[in-house]
Amino acid sequence: MGPGLPDVQAAAAQLLLDGLVTINHRGNLALTGTGADVARTAGHPLPDALLAALRRRTAATTLGIIAFHDPAFRAAHAEFHWGPGASRARRARTASSCLAATGVLLLIGELTFVFLALIDRLPQGPVQWAATVATGLAALAQLGLLARYGDRPGADGHRVAPFEPHVPPALHPALAELSEKAPEAAAWLRAGRRRTTRRRNRGRR
Structure with missing residues (x-):
């Protein structure tokens, strides 16, 4: 799993829209007072997993750091997509x-x-x-x-039909809404997903 996956960014966008987290110009996500309340949930498995990852940390951190360096979040992401029988x-x-x-x-x-x-x-x-x-x-x-x-159909799941035009996936509704309501925050979120290394003690658990 990489931090550039749209569903991970959409989860962060949903938390921002719900007022559970904030983001600064460096792309660091931080809990709000409401987000720090363990009784509050996002109502969806992936945003809930991201919210739990932020609650495990002692400082604001980027989406990229969580996606690459948080094993619990990575496991939750894999289970969300593949289910318990994925292994x-x-x-x-x-x-x-x-x-x-x-x-x-x-x-x-x-x-x-x-x-x-x-x-x-x-x-x-x-x-x-x-x-x-x-x-x-x-x-x-x-x-x-x-x-x-x-040559059987389906023998190679990664085969792409020749001359088939590439159709980019539609933007997730949460990302589209965040881009419309808070374009600056959406830009900071895109920047934060690319930051995958820690600096000093920022973002460590």
Whole structure:
């Protein structure tokens, strides 16, 4: 997770709009009196996680520092997007990828063995030639199946259709409202998300 994710900025924007935090020209977020009240919530998991992260700190800090250096907030962000079963799903995808890679390596090894065998000794007689041709056809069939699998829709979730125009995501309503009501605060928030390192003791827990 990085501090540039729109949902993290939108969470901070919602807290600003609700009067639970303030922001200064350096991009430092600080709790208001209302925000410091532990009985007050933001009413949404991600702003609540950001509010809890600010309450754990003894000084104002930037959105970037929280997003990069607060493990509890990072865990809450991951759970919000992926749910409690995210780790199990990731393990399943990793195992599937490992099995696919192993299959490719075995196929390459088989083709290499066949090629070296043909170079080392040419087939003698019709029986050996028939066996060699059958082996070669089987290897080519395996390559064809591998290529066909790679071209299946959804085989590569990151594939982008050629010549498909890029459509930027719509601005989150909270960010749009903050930009309209307090454009200076919105600009400070954008600057604060880029500050990911601590200076002196500012923002430490």
